[in-house]
Amino acid sequence: MSASSWWDRSTGFALLTILLWASLAALTSRITSVSPLVLVGLVLFFCGAGALPFWRRWRARPITWLVTVAALLFYHLLLFMSFRHAPVLEANLINYLWPLCIILFTPLLLPGHPLHARHLLAGALGLAGSVLVMVNGELQLQQAYLPGYLLALGAAIIWGAYSVLSRRLPPAPAVVTAAACLPAGLLALLLALWLEGPLPLEQIPAGDWWLILGLALGPMGAAFVTWYLALRDGDPRRIGALAYLTPLLSTLALVLLNGEQLTPRHLLAGAFIIGGALLGMLGKSPAARKPEEPAAPSLP
Secondary structure, eight states, X not given: OOHHHHOOHHHHHHHHHHHHHTTHHHHHTTOOSSOHHHHHHHHHHHHHHTTGGGGGGOOOOHHHHHHHHHHHHHHHHHHHHHHHHSOHHHHHHHHTXXXXXXXXXXXXXXXXXXXXXXXXXXXXXXXXXXXXXXXXXXXXXXXXXXHHHHXXXXXXXXXXXXXXXXGGSOOOOTHHHHHTHHHHHHHHHHHHHHHHOSOOGGXXXXXXXXXXXXXXXXXXXXXXXXXXXXXXXXXXXXXXXXXXXXXXXXXXXXXXXXXXXXXXXXXXXXXXXXXXXXXXXXXXXXXXXXXXXXXXXXXX
């Protein structure tokens, strides 16, 4: 397999996004001073605030704003809530079923992108790896954590569907994906104010504020733009398979930074995930999108 058959600009942006997202769970799980809703609101608000200097480029149709804001808000809300109702390591890996959703949703939502046997096998391997983290050593579901599992699964479905559907949205500059975080964050904070009472900003320690800013700059900031650039011109089937590297790197980050326990079950899951990612990278990329063909923003 030649380098040109698997490497292109969109692959580079996808890999950069994956590296940024690998730190998301490790950083998020260390912030316990506020509720998931407040945390989502603060991180998205700061992420959107970073796009304010580029406000002149915030040109997008209402449907693009609506879909992007809704996806950002509900994906991160479900994900952060899952970290409170299930072991972070397992909820995080279940969340990374979204690459499989991308692979499966692509032929349904994007004409001209049929699934081939290698795409199906790549998705099956990734799914097998993710299922391994949902069961204990006796292959029985850990029912005590079922709410957290379902929240993580819901997040995966939302992000997978959005990543594919976003290609069908009207074209918009890449910065719109970051700018959409501002209204999403404000909505989350208003919802927290309504449901939970006054925002407990004064009880957030300095260390958590730095983590919140780090999330806004990296895995929930720059990563949105690089993901948009990856999916704008790349093949969603290949990128979806490649994205299965994210849970592996994210798991390693949890082990190194948070002291999570790495078991043989997780290692086997990682082997399945890597195999699926490599298999999904085989084959040639589709031709680049023509200038007159609509290109719409898509994100994590």
